[in-house]
Amino acid sequence: MKLQTYRVHEYRSVWDSGPIEVGEVTCLVGKNEAGKTSLLHALSRINPIEPEKAKFDVDLDYPRREVGDYQHDVETGKRKPAVVVAATFGLEDAEVKAVEAVFGAGVLRSHELTISKGYANNRTFSIDLDEVAARRHLIDGAELVEPLKAQLHAATSWPEFTGILTAAEASAEVLRLRTLTEQIGANGPRSYAFSQLLDSRVPKFLYFDEYYQMTGHENIQALIARRDSNTLKPQDHPLIGLINLARIKLEDLTNTQRTVELVNKLQGASNHLSKQVLKYWSQNKHLQLKIDVREGKPQDPEHMRQGQNIWGRVYDQVHWADTELGSRSKGFIWFFSFLAWYEDVKRGGDNVILLLDEPGLSLHGRAQADLLRYIEVELKPHHQVIYTTHSPFMVDPTHFDRVRIVQDAGIDSDQQLPQDEDGTKVLSNVFDGSDDSLFPLQGALGYDIHQSLFVAPNTLVVEGAADLLYLRAMSDVLERAGKEGLSTKWVITPVGGSGKVPTFVALLAPQRGMNVAVLMDFQQRDAESVEAIYKKKLLAKKSVLTYAAFTGGAEADVEDMFDRAFYLNLVNLEYAAALSSEISIGDLNDKVPRVLKTIEQYLLAHPMKTGSFGHYRPARYFTENLKELTFDISTETMDRFEVLCKAVNKLLK
Numbered sequence: 001m002k003l004q005t006y007r008v009h010e011y012r013s014v015w016d017s018g019p020i021e022v023g024e025v026t027c028l029v030g031k032n033e034a035g036k037t038s039l040l041h042a043l044s045r046i047n048p049i050e051p052e053k054a055k056f057d058v059d060l061d062y063p064r065r066e067v068g069d070y071q072h073d074v075e076t077g078k079r080k081p082a083v084v085v086a087a088t089f090g091l092e093d094a095e096v097k098a099v100e101a102v103f104g105a106g107v108l109r110s111h112e113l114t115i116s117k118g119y120a121n122n123r124t125f126s127i128d129l130d131e132v133a134a135r136r137h138l139i140d141g142a143e144l145v146e147p148l149k150a151q152l153h154a155a156t157s158w159p160e161f162t163g164i165l166t167a168a169e170a171s172a173e174v175l176r177l178r179t180l181t182e183q184i185g186a187n188g189p190r191s192y193a194f195s196q197l198l199d200s201r202v203p204k205f206l207y208f209d210e211y212y213q214m215t216g217h218e219n220i221q222a223l224i225a226r227r228d229s230n231t232l233k234p235q236d237h238p239l240i241g242l243i244n245l246a247r248i249k250l251e252d253l254t255n256t257q258r259t260v261e262l263v264n265k266l267q268g269a270s271n272h273l274s275k276q277v278l279k280y281w282s283q284n285k286h287l288q289l290k291i292d293v294r295e296g297k298p299q300d301p302e303h304m305r306q307g308q309n310i311w312g313r314v315y316d317q318v319h320w321a322d323t324e325l326g327s328r329s330k331g332f333i334w335f336f337s338f339l340a341w342y343e344d345v346k347r348g349g350d351n352v353i354l355l356l357d358e359p360g361l362s363l364h365g366r367a368q369a370d371l372l373r374y375i376e377v378e379l380k381p382h383h384q385v386i387y388t389t390h391s392p393f394m395v396d397p398t399h400f401d402r403v404r405i406v407q408d409a410g411i412d413s414d415q416q417l418p419q420d421e422d423g424t425k426v427l428s429n430v431f432d433g434s435d436d437s438l439f440p441l442q443g444a445l446g447y448d449i450h451q452s453l454f455v456a457p458n459t460l461v462v463e464g465a466a467d468l469l470y471l472r473a474m475s476d477v478l479e480r481a482g483k484e485g486l487s488t489k490w491v492i493t494p495v496g497g498s499g500k501v502p503t504f505v506a507l508l509a510p511q512r513g514m515n516v517a518v519l520m521d522f523q524q525r526d527a528e529s530v531e532a533i534y535k536k537k538l539l540a541k542k543s544v545l546t547y548a549a550f551t552g553g554a555e556a557d558v559e560d561m562f563d564r565a566f567y568l569n570l571v572n573l574e575y576a577a578a579l580s581s582e583i584s585i586g587d588l589n590d591k592v593p594r595v596l597k598t599i600e601q602y603l604l605a606h607p608m609k610t611g612s613f614g615h616y617r618p619a620r621y622f623t624e625n626l627k628e629l630t631f632d633i634s635t636e637t638m639d640r641f642e643v644l645c646k647a648v649n650k651l652l653k
Contacts, residue, residue, distance in 0.1 A: 001095055001201050003353055003384055004112070006087040008424075010070075011061055012038040013408055015423035020404060024380050027395060028388040028426070030406030031436045035424025036388035037209075039406065040355040042085045043386075044205040046117055049345065049352065050237070052230050053207070056084055056119050063423070074119075083118035089202065098197045103129070103189050104137030113198060125194045134189040135161050138180065143173045158188035203384070204350055206342070209357035213337040214238045214312065216325030219296070220253045221307040238337040239310070241344030242291075245269040253293055254308050266291035270312075273339050288315045289325065289336065330362035335371070346382065354379060356387035360394060368393035398496070400503045405433040412436075429532075438507065458652055460490045461504055461518045466619035467558045468492045471519075473623045474561075474641045477630055481638065486645045489652055490517075502529055505538050515653040519644075521557040522546035523594070543651055550644045555593045559615060561641060563634050564588070564595050570618040571599060573625075578608045 008017040013035040020026075020039070028036045048054050061084070062070055073079045091111040099108055110128040117123045139152045148168050155161040162181050168174050184192040211234040218239055226232050227240070227250065243250060246269035248262055255262070270289040292311040296304050312325035314332075325333065338359075345352055360371040368391060376396075379385050388406070389395065395403060405427040410417050412434065427433055462468060471492060475485030486492075495504045501520055508516055516539060522530065534541040548556040559567050565585050572582050583602060592598040596615055603613055622629060 001089045001091060001113070001198075001203055001351060003203065004088045004090050006043055006085060008039055008042045008085050010063060010082040011042045011056075011084045012063065013424045014038055014042070015063065015419050017424055017426045020426045022384065022386060023402060024384055025375060025399070025402050026384075026386045026404060027399075027402045028386065028404050028406050029390065029395060030388075030408075031390055033411055034406045034408050036406045037357050038424060039426065040207060040357055040386065040388060043087065044207040044355055046085060046087055046115055046123065047202050047204050049204045049206045049350075050232075052232075055121050056117070058119050062119070081118050081120040083116050083124075085118075086114055086116040088112055088114045091198070095198060095201055099129070099193045102197065103134035103193065104141075106130075107133045107137065107189075113194070113202075115202065127190060127194055127198070129190045129193055131158060131189050138177065142177050144171075144177075148174075159186070162186075201351065203353045205353050205355055206345060207355040207357065208338055208341070208359075209234075210330075210334065210361065211235065212237055212341065213330070213333045214242075214325060214340065216312045216333075217301070217304065217309060219304045219307055219309050220250060220293075222303060224250050224254075235337070238340040241341040242266070242269055242273070243310075244344045245272065245340070245347070253310060263291060263293055266293070266310075273336060273343060289313070290315055290322070331360065331364070331367055334360065334362060353384045353386065356385065358389060359387050361391070365391075365393040372396055400500060405438070407434055407436075409434075433506075458487075458489050458491065458515045459508065459517070460486075460492050460648060461501060461508075461516060461520075462492055462494055462558075463498050463501065463520055464494050464496065464616070466616050467519070468494050469619040469623045470558050470561070473626050475645060477626070477633065478638065478642055478645065480630075483638065483642045484646055484649065485642075487649045487652055490648065498529075502533060505533055506536075515651070517543045517545065517648060517651045519545045519547070519648065522548040523555045545644075545647060547644075550640050550647075553593045557594055557596050557615075559595050559618075560593070561644070562637050566632060566634065566637065567595055567618070568599070569632070570622055570629075571613075574617050574621040575608065575613065578610050580606055580609055 003022045005019050005021050007019050008014045010016075013033075017035075017039060028039060030036050045054055045056060058067065058071060062082070070079075070082070074081055089112065091108070091113060096108060096111055100106070107130050108128065109130055112128070114126040115123055116125075135155065135158070136153065139149055144152070148164075151164050151168075152161060155164055165174065165178050165181060183196075214235055218236070223236060223239070226236060232240075240250070243253070243266070246262075246265040248265050252262055267290065270291050274289050290313045292313065293308060294311070296306050296309050298305060300309060313322055314325055315322045325336070338356075342354075360368045363371060372394060375385055375387070387394070406424060407427065408422075408424045410422040416422070462471070471486055478485040493504075495501055498520060501518060505516060505518060508514060518533060518539065520530070530544060530546065533539055533544050546556070547558055547561060548554065550556075551560045553560060568583055568585060568588070572579065576582075583599070587602055588595070588598045589601060590598075592601065600613065
């Protein structure tokens with residue numbers, strides 16, 4: 001079961017967050033006090049891995065400004081308790097099959113489950129299950145006499161259905177069906193499907209922030225007492241995780257006769273965690289955690305002078321220094337504490353969604369990059385991850401699609417805003433983000449650009465490397481023929497796909513002294529995002545160009561600037577060894593406006609012998625063999641590219 005979307009209402013700084021789309025990794029970006037933490041807290045209450053954290057408290061959690069009015073309205077019956085969070089999960093095949101095994105194939109009209117929870121602190125659910133089909137499946141799967149079958153088929157509700165069964169003559173098959181319906185209960189198939197078949201599969205939420213960091217030492221008897229009274233402190237969970245990972249019980253640590261054996265087990269667990277940390281910890285590769293269990297001494301911390309204590313120490317093999325875990329850098333403690341708890345949870349094999357609040361806040365920029373790599377390599381294959389940040393180094397510039405912008409317009413306004421505009425909002429459209437909200441994205445993009453050196457005072461944004469190759473090559477061809485090519489003042493900047501163009505423009509266009517123009521592919525589905533670039537006044541309309549404007553077609557990629565036969569020849573030459581047979585112009589559907597699309601359709605029916613088709617390789621072949629291919633370029637193609645180059649050059653500053 002995977003989380004798809006969720007929405008938060010009337011919780012702390014949030015009146016209505018708006019829908020929050022969730023993927024494998026989701027990054028909530030916003031400045032301090034924007035409400036990022038509230039969005040994680042609310043979600044975690046649906047099914048927290050710490051059961052004691054499941055309840056909403058009106059006095060603590062309802063927005064302060066209106067809590068009195070809200071409580072009065074609930075008490076007087078003017079309104080029902082608010083629903084704080086609603087989360088929609090996508091059901092996986094195993095979960096669908098579990099329901100269908102009881103109620104029949106196709107009984108679920110939608111493979112989604114929505115769970116809601118609010119200040120009444122009871123979870124409600126919504127699942128689109130066809131109860132008529134469910135009853136029909138139960139009837140058809142039983143050997144019943146025809147008159148009884150007819151009666152059951154005529155039932156219009158679950159109570160009526162069970163009532164007919166109760167009144168029927170008690171044959172063996174009727175008794176079997178009665179037993180099943182009793183198990184399903186009075187609320188019917190929909191309720192049974194959730195409570196008995198799906199509820200146990202709902203992901204648990206592990207929330208982790210800086211308060212869960214280990215202190216490095218603890219009194220074992222006090223820890224046992226807190227565990228037994230359900231009053232564990234946040235920092236207790238990683239320590240208990242470390243002890244569980246060693247496959248020993250807390251009570252065993254109080255046995256002074258087995259101290260050496262227990263310490264050895266704990267050392268084995270800490271060695272495992274140390275290896276995991278150092279795999280992604282580039283700051284210091286020479287650290288090793290050591291565990292010590294000993295009786296309390298008069299000079300120990302006040303709460304640790306009686307009974308047995310557990311101490312965590314870190315040995316630095318370079319400096320030959322042995323220091324307490326709690327005295328190490330906050331970044332190292334955060335990383336180690338999270339691993340200690342997570343590795344224990346991971347061993348349990350539960351479906352867990354990780355909610356990381358400002359992870360790696362104390363880490364150096366490069367160490368934050370290590371943490372991003374850890375999330376990508378170690379966490380994402382096993383769990384969905386939602387994390388908050390305001391650090392540019394925790395935004396992956398290759399995955400801007402994962403970013404959701406969190407902002408609270410109220411904290412930037414001098415006047416109180418209407419409730420529908422006030423409070424924490426989550427934006428998936430970067431055009432609507434404030435400067436402060438976008439700053440981490442600008443920082444991430446700026447760092448990425450610094451690495452690639454792909455921008456200049458005049459930057460022409462294109463989708464991919466193929467665009468760059470074709471434009472530069474055809475510019476050379478035009479200039480040799482005495483025509484106007486693309487000015488060398490333009491730096492052509494591929495951004496890695498059409499989805500990244502709006503984000504790139506939103507972040508770069510406002511930069512002082514930078515002239516940005518866009519030249520991109522165009523499909524009808526892109527119309528809205530293309531228009532948004534100039535409607536949001538990031539660029540003038542004349543600075544947003546598409547290839548379709550120069551080909552005269554309804555849709556066009558850069559490849560459509562060439563005659564179709566010429567481009568098809570590039571494909572045949574580049575993929576000669578991989579194609580089952582040479583593609584002829586007659587093989588392509590001339591009703592499809594984009595040549596790439598029609599070639600892809602052809603290859604679906606006539607798969608390549610090896611590899612797969614990509615539009616970069618023909619572009620590379622074109623540039624590598626430009627001298628021989630120049631004579632095959634038609635006058636019409638030359639004219640199209642010259643018109644394009646002139647239009648782009650007019651935008652120079």
